[in-house]
Amino acid sequence: MxxxxxxxxxxxxxxxxxxxxxxxxxxxxxSANVCKSLELLIGKTILITGANTGLGKQAALECAKRQAKKLILACRNLQRAEEAARDIRKATEFQDGFKTEIVVMKLDLTSLDSVRTFCAQVNEQEPQLDILVNNAGVFRCPYAKTEDGFEMHLGVNHLGHFLLTNLLLNLLKKSAPARIVVVSSFLYKQGAIKFDDMNCDRSYGRLEAYSSSKLANVLFSCELSRRLKGTGVNVYCANPGIVRTNILRYSIPLLVKMLDYVVGMFFQDVTQGVQTILNCIVSKELENESGCYYTDCLKEPIIKSAKDEVLAKKLWEYSEMVTGLAIQREQ
Ligand SMILES: NC(=O)c1ccc[n+]([C@@H]2O[C@H](COP(=O)([O-])OP(=O)(O)OC[C@H]3O[C@@H](n4cnc5c(N)ncnc54)[C@H](OP(=O)(O)O)[C@@H]3O)[C@@H](O)[C@H]2O)c1
Structure with a gap:
């Protein structure tokens, strides 16, 4: 035939x-790689922003499994945060050895007042802070401004965390060796810092605003690591990849819901997605590194615009000015 x-x-x-x-x-x-470190977090106090769901909640669970002394879940909705704390306690209740103390605290990154109040409480109550994880974030939200008049992605993803980190720096330095993990995204490569239209008053694109805030995260972590040289506080910038979380809430939710099964097949789940963040939190191998960017648990070179030290310094000075940190320093 x-x-x-x-x-x-x-x-x-x-x-x-x-x-x-x-x-x-x-x-x-x-993600091809998982966090290979078996390091425990005994004696460590860890603060995670946006820890009530998604990657933040999973990072908190992993820290509890590794017997952290105390976890602070810094969230804007206390009820959701309490539910997450309950889930984490339940998931680790039969674990041998030490039980992690889990506390929830109110932090709304759309409000600089909320950030200041939160940091004042942490500085007053906590004798130590070993690891800060700047995880909370918004993605592709409709055009909106924060309480202080910043475009939402810039305000929540960068400026809120900028002020938070700076107000907790003395406590982190006092607790050295300490770590700051900044959760960015591979989309930073599409971002641009436009100093003449930081709040997108002239033109707004959802993805562009997100990507630019993630570029700000990378520039911030590089500049922060330069400023923290010799203090024993290291900075790590983590890219989780594409992970199936609530982050898609503003992205055609109905269609995403309908395609839930298909979407699920293609994206990583949170246990896979959290690996790079976890590696930055625990890995002893990274203890002499600072100011680097990680994908798939491995160091990845950053693109030229993110390496620009002049741009990073300018963004730092802008951020200090608009968050009121510069004035606070002068007083
Ligand atoms: N998922 C991905 O594919 C992916 C990829 C690259 C990077 N990332 C980054 O990973 C981080 C975590 O994202 P995710 O995927 O876990 O998203 P998610 O499930 O949407 O979680 C985001 C968290 O941020 C919190 N948050 C949002 N606005 C806040 C505010 N104003 N104040 C305090 N907390 C606020 C949310 O609180 P509510 O629950 O109260 O809204 C939630 O806890 C983000 O920085 C994101 O940019 C994610």
Missing amino acids: DVDPRFILWAGIAAASPLAIYLLHWQFFM
């Missing part, structure tokens, strides 16, 4: 394409 060679070609393509899609999906969406 003669078989048309075109039929064989198309049959071959049809048979191979599911495999090709599967391999592509691993190549682009899935």
Whole structure:
């Protein structure tokens, strides 16, 4: 029987394409590496922003599993934070050895007043802070401004965390060796810092605003690590990859819901997605590194614009000015 060679070609393509899609999906969406460190966090106090859900909650759970002394879940909604704390306590209740103390505290990054009140409480109550994880974030939200008039992505993802970190620095220095983990995104590569339109009053693109805030995260962590040289406080910038969390809440929610199953197949779940953040929190191998960017638990070179020290310094000075930190320093 003669078989048309075109039929064989198309049959071959049809048979191979599911495999090709599967391999592509691993190549682009899935993290190949996991945190290999078995290090425990005994005696450590760890503060995580946005810890009531997604990557922040998973990071908190991993820290509890590694027997951290105390976890502070810094969240804007106390009820959701209490529920997360309950889940983490339950998930670790049969664990041998030490039980982590978990406290929830109110922090709304859309309000600089809230950040100041929060930091004053932490500085007053906590004798030590070993690890700060700047995780909370918003993604592709409709155009909105924070209480202080900043564009939402800039305000929450960068400026709120900028003030928070600076107000907790003395406590971190006192607790050295200490770590600051800044959660950024590979989308920082699409970002740009436009000093003439920081709050997007002239033009606004949701993805652009998010990407720019994530570039600000990278510039901030590089500049912070330069400023903290010799203090024993190291800075790590983590890119979790693409992870299935509530972050897509503003991105066509109905369609995403309908495609839940399909989306689920292609994205990492939080246990995979948290690995790079966890590695930055615990890995002893990173103890002599600071100011680097990590993907898939590995150091990744950053692009030219994120390496620009002049830009990073300018962003720092802008951030100090608009958050009132510069005035506070002068007083
Ligand atoms: N998921 C991904 O694919 C992905 C990829 C790259 C980077 N990231 C980064 O990973 C981090 C965590 O994201 P996720 O995926 O876990 O998202 P998520 O599930 O949406 O969690 C975000 C967290 O941030 C909190 N948050 C938002 N606005 C806040 C505010 N004004 N004050 C205090 N907390 C606030 C949220 O609190 P509520 O629950 O109260 O809203 C929530 O706890 C973000 O920085 C994000 O940019 C995520």
